[in-house]
Amino acid sequence: MSTDIDIVDATLRHGDRTVVDRLSLSIPAGQILVVTGPSGCGKSTLLRAIAGLRPIDEGTISVGGHRVTGTSGDRAMVFQDDALHPWRTVRRNIALALGLRGVPRGERRAETDRWISEIGLDEFADHLPRELSGGMRQRVQLARGLAGAPRAVLMDEPFGALDAQTRTSMQQLLIRTLHAHPATVVFVTHDVDEAVLLGDRIVVLDHAGAGVRRIVDVPRPRVDSVENRAARDEAAAALVGGDQIREKVPA
Structure with a gap:
């Protein structure tokens, strides 16, 4: 069973430095949301806050209608380093x-x-x-x-350290596994192709404290299509800064 995630005016800081500033975002139950952006923009910090591994400085994060105040068995975290015992x-x-x-x-x-x-x-x-x-x-x-x-799975560049062939295999395994065991997923990556392959939506963050650069809907998630290639180009342009529009994230 999956669940919805609601982020309302979330601000996250490292000391005096604002990393995520007043972010609002709703993630419907069962959706795979991919978060990308330049290094240091707050992707992993946001993921850890949703997991309850770090406190939120301002605003709220709720999962399934319950405010996040700490870790929970309803939320699983998958790291780039395998973290196995x-x-x-x-x-x-x-x-x-x-x-x-x-x-x-x-x-x-x-x-x-x-x-x-x-x-x-x-x-x-x-x-x-x-x-x-x-x-x-x-x-x-x-x-x-x-x-x-878990009803929500939070994945922090889990395939980033793998070679290309193994990474492709793991992406397909993830798709099959989530089809059999649905969950709401927030997936962090630097790879635009991976973002388009896996995501229903892609959120491109700006540099730290600057908010969201663009949100891109993937027309046909997990399917190779011309429409998805257009979404890939849009996300790639935003990621490299080619699109200077700063959009307010819809609630």
Whole structure:
């Protein structure tokens, strides 16, 4: 089950420096919103605030109608670094999320094995993270995040460190997994092609404290089409500063 996310006049600061300034944005349940923009514009800071990993300085962030005041099992965070427990096998890393969700011990093995099959790592179930490739570790992290049945998934450049072939494979795995296990997603990336492939909407942030440069709707999400290529060009122009329009984000 997915949920809506509402951001109202959110301001986030690092010390005296404003990183995100009075941002308002509504993300409907089940939508994949991609956030991009130049380095230092506040993408990851915003993601951590939605996750409840850092306080908001002004305004509000609500998930499913409940104001975010800390972390919650309803929100899963997926990082660029896999963040797996190095002493736990693939199976035990995923089973941990099921335990936190309250799945009875007697049911965890079968459900864990289903997740391992979904991510294509049946032969590596008893391997430790150090024995896996980067792409494999990211598969485990994705499964662990979604196995907790979150209603919102927050992804901070999760495929940024992968080679091109592995990255493409992980993008397709994410699409398939979210089709089977729907959630509202906020996905941060620097890659415009990735943004258009995955997103229903793309928010292009300006430099720190300057707000939103443009919001681009993807006409046919997760489908290769001429209309999507036009959306890609629009997002790319905004990202490099070719579009100087500053738009107020609709509520």
